[in-house]
Amino acid sequence: MNRNLRIEDVSLTDTGLARSENEDCHVSLPQQQVWLVADGMGGHDNGRFASQAIVDAARSAQLPDGLEEACYALGGAIHAANEKIYATSREGGKMMGSSVVALVVREGEFAVMWAGD
Helix, strand or coil, X not given: CCCCCCCCCCCCCCCCCCCXXXXXXXXXXXXXXXXXXXXXXXXXXXXXXXXXXXXXXXXXXXXCCCHHHHHXXXXXXXXXXXXXXXXXXXXHCCCCCEEEXXXXXXXXXXXXXXXXX
């Protein structure tokens, strides 16, 4: 970890004006130098399940020290979560999903990963 880089984070989500339930999830993993927000698809069934599955996958991912390798590992975890979301959606016969954005920091470099709207 770069000792000259200091990151402080605060997280807050809001239901907004269109929905009655907030389906967003987020995770801050400063030890892994990863921050992620998953935005459950409102208007579909169980966006909260989808966004939570992505956050849980990121939380359990073992990320290497290198930036590119860490991004591939996090991307693999997100793909595994997507497979779980898709299977659950097919079993229940209802559409669900989530967009995701993640920040990965390594030794003075960073990458932003994004999928969805």
